[in-house]
Structure formats: C-alpha cells, structure tokens
Amino acid sequence: MIIKIKGANGGEQHHIQLSTGGVTQTLAAFSGDTVTTSFKEVEIDLAAKDVDRNSPGQLTMTFWHGGKSTIWIDEIRFE
Structure with missing residues (x-):
C-alpha cells in the first residue's frame, strides 16, 4: 500500500x-x-505486517493518543 x-x-x-x-x-x-x-509516498508492505490481504475490511486512519495536526492525503493505492 x-x-x-x-x-x-x-x-x-x-x-x-x-x-x-x-x-x-x-x-x-x-x-x-x-x-x-x-x-x-509512504510505502507499507502489508504482507510483512501480517495484514489479511484477502479480507482487509475497512482502512481507518485516526490521530492517536491525543495527537493533533493537519495532514493532506493526495492518494492511497494498492500495488
């Protein structure tokens, strides 16, 4: 991803x-x-992280432990 x-x-x-x-x-x-x-572009090796690629469900992103800032996401793609 x-x-x-x-x-x-x-x-x-x-x-x-x-x-x-x-x-x-x-x-x-x-x-x-x-x-x-x-x-x-930030790459994530889903297989190496043991993500169930056959049934990934939803991708959710949240700010964690009270962290706050502004981010912009231009694209998310799976290769």
Whole structure:
C-alpha cells in the first residue's frame, strides 16, 4: 500500500493510527518512514505486517493518543 501524504509540521507518522486487515499500528510502525511537509509516498508492505490481504475490511486512519495536526492525503493505492 502506498499513501501519498504530507503534514503541516512533519513528523505526524507517530500520531496517525492505521487499522486494516486485523492489524492496528501507527503509521511509523507500519512503514518506518517519515511524514514531511511536502507530499511524499509512504510505502507499507502489508504482507510483512501480517495484514489479511484477502479480507482487509475497512482502512481507518485516526490521530492517536491525543495527537493533533493537519495532514493532506493526495492518494492511497494498492500495488
């Protein structure tokens, strides 16, 4: 999964929680990548994270543990 994202301050990967296919983690834990203030593609290896790709259900994203900022998502795609 690839998410093209940018944040108002950068570093928001620690404050965004994703949940899909029975796995819930911060974006930082899913990807190990950093959100910056410019659009950037953040890659997530769903198989390596044990996401059930046959029945992923909904993809949800929330701010985690009171984190707050502004993020922009330009694209989410599965490859």
